[in-house]
Amino acid sequence: MLKRIERRNAKLGMFIHDPHLPRLDRWVGGFLLTTNQDLERVQRSNLETVVIDTGLGMDVEDYRASTTAPTVWLQSESHIDLLGAAKARVRALFADARLGVSSFDEADSAVRAIYRSILADPTALIEMSRVKDDEDDLQRHSMAVSGLMMQFAEFLDLAPPTVQVLGVGGLLHDIGKIYLSSDILAKTAALTEEERNAIALHPQRGHDLLAQDPTMPELVLDICLHHHEKLNGAGYPHGLKAGEISLAVQIATLCDVYEALTSKRSYKPAWSSADALSSMSQTLDYFDEELFNQFRLFVKQTFFNQDTKNTAACL
Missing domain, CATH: 1.10.3210.10 (Hypothetical protein af1432)
Incomplete structure (x- = not known):
C-alpha cells in the first residue's frame, strides 16, 4: 500500500517509493531506508512529503507502536x-x-x-x-x-x-x-x-x-x-x-x-x-x-x- 507522509516522519525501515526523490541507491521503484546517512538525506531533501510503500517496509503506525529499534526490525526479517x-x-x-x-x-x-x-x-x-x-x-x-x-x-x-x-x-x-x-x-x-x-x-x-x-x-x-x-x-x-x-x-x-x-x-x-x-x-x-x-x-x-x-x- 502506498502512503504519502511528511518528510520529517520518514524512519529507518520504511521503503521510499516516491519517484521524484533522487535515488539513494538504484533499485527497483525505490529503496529501503537502512542507514542513518540515507535517512538524513531524505530528511534534508526539499520535498515536503514522500511516498512510502507499507508492503515493502514499515508503516508510520508500525514505528509508533514498536518498542524495538528499527535496525533490529530490519534484522528480524531474515x-x-x-x-x-x-x-x-x-x-x-x-x-x-x-x-x-x-x-x-x-x-x-x-x-x-x-x-x-x-x-x-x-x-x-x-x-x-x-x-x-x-x-x-x-x-x-x-x-x-x-x-x-x-x-x-x-x-x-x-x-x-x-x-x-x-x-x-x-x-x-x-x-x-x-x-x-x-x-x-x-x-x-x-x-x-x-x-x-x-x-x-x-x-x-x-x-x-x-x-x-x-x-x-x-x-x-x-x-x-x-x-x-x-x-x-x-x-x-x-x-x-x-x-x-x-x-x-x-x-x-x-x-x-x-x-x-x-x-x-x-x-x-x-x-x-x-x-x-x-x-x-x-x-x-x-x-x-x-x-x-x-x-x-x-x-x-x-x-x-x-x-x-x-x-x-x-x-
Missing part, C-alpha cells in the same frame, strides 16, 4: 523469511495461471517481494536454485530468473521502471510451461520428437495467456514469446536474428541460460558459475558478445564470493 514471502506470492500467481488467469498487478506484487528478498541477500535466489527442495522447479527457476534480470538490468544502469518490468518478464517468461506434463519437465532421458514439439509451443502458449490481461506490458509479452530466440537465427518460435531481438529479450536469454545451468534439476547437478560462463562463451553466436561480457562482469561482482576459486578460473 532473507529466509523474505524469500518465503516471495515464494508464497509466486505460488499463488502460478496457481491462478493454471486456472487460466493472468494478472500483471499480481505479478508485479510478486516481483516486489522477490526484490525485497534480494535486498536482504543478493545471492539468495541463485543459492535456492542450487538446492533441491519441495518447491516447484518451474516456480523456483522463474523466481531466480526474475531476480537475475533485475540485478543485471540494474548493473546496466537501466531506468528503475524498466528494471521492474524486466523482473515481471523474468517471472513470467516460462509461464507457458504450466501446460506441459510434469513427466516431460522432469524427464532425464532424451526427449522424443513429439515431446520436443510440445516444449517448443510454450513461448506462444504463455504469450497467449498473458495477453488476456490488457494491462500486461508489451515488454513482458516480448520476453515470454522470444526468450528462446538466438542471434544466429537458430532459436524459436520465429527464428529471429541479430537486429530483430530486443535488449529485454537478450537480457532474459542470458539470465535464463545461466540460471538453468547453475541450478540443480532432476536430470543434472548444479554447475558452478565458472562452468556455466565457460559453456555460454562457447556459443557466443547465440548472444551479443558485448552484452555477454557485461553479464560476465555482473556475475563476478555479484556472485564471485560464492564460488571464488572456480569463478576466478574463467573470469
Whole structure:
C-alpha cells in the first residue's frame, strides 16, 4: 500500500517509493531506508512529503507502536523469511495461471517481494536454485530468473521502471510451461520428437495467456514469446536474428541460460558459475558478445564470493 507522509516522519525501515526523490541507491521503484546517512538525506531533501510503500517496509503506525529499534526490525526479517514471502506470492500467481488467469498487478506484487528478498541477500535466489527442495522447479527457476534480470538490468544502469518490468518478464517468461506434463519437465532421458514439439509451443502458449490481461506490458509479452530466440537465427518460435531481438529479450536469454545451468534439476547437478560462463562463451553466436561480457562482469561482482576459486578460473 502506498502512503504519502511528511518528510520529517520518514524512519529507518520504511521503503521510499516516491519517484521524484533522487535515488539513494538504484533499485527497483525505490529503496529501503537502512542507514542513518540515507535517512538524513531524505530528511534534508526539499520535498515536503514522500511516498512510502507499507508492503515493502514499515508503516508510520508500525514505528509508533514498536518498542524495538528499527535496525533490529530490519534484522528480524531474515532473507529466509523474505524469500518465503516471495515464494508464497509466486505460488499463488502460478496457481491462478493454471486456472487460466493472468494478472500483471499480481505479478508485479510478486516481483516486489522477490526484490525485497534480494535486498536482504543478493545471492539468495541463485543459492535456492542450487538446492533441491519441495518447491516447484518451474516456480523456483522463474523466481531466480526474475531476480537475475533485475540485478543485471540494474548493473546496466537501466531506468528503475524498466528494471521492474524486466523482473515481471523474468517471472513470467516460462509461464507457458504450466501446460506441459510434469513427466516431460522432469524427464532425464532424451526427449522424443513429439515431446520436443510440445516444449517448443510454450513461448506462444504463455504469450497467449498473458495477453488476456490488457494491462500486461508489451515488454513482458516480448520476453515470454522470444526468450528462446538466438542471434544466429537458430532459436524459436520465429527464428529471429541479430537486429530483430530486443535488449529485454537478450537480457532474459542470458539470465535464463545461466540460471538453468547453475541450478540443480532432476536430470543434472548444479554447475558452478565458472562452468556455466565457460559453456555460454562457447556459443557466443547465440548472444551479443558485448552484452555477454557485461553479464560476465555482473556475475563476478555479484556472485564471485560464492564460488571464488572456480569463478576466478574463467573470469
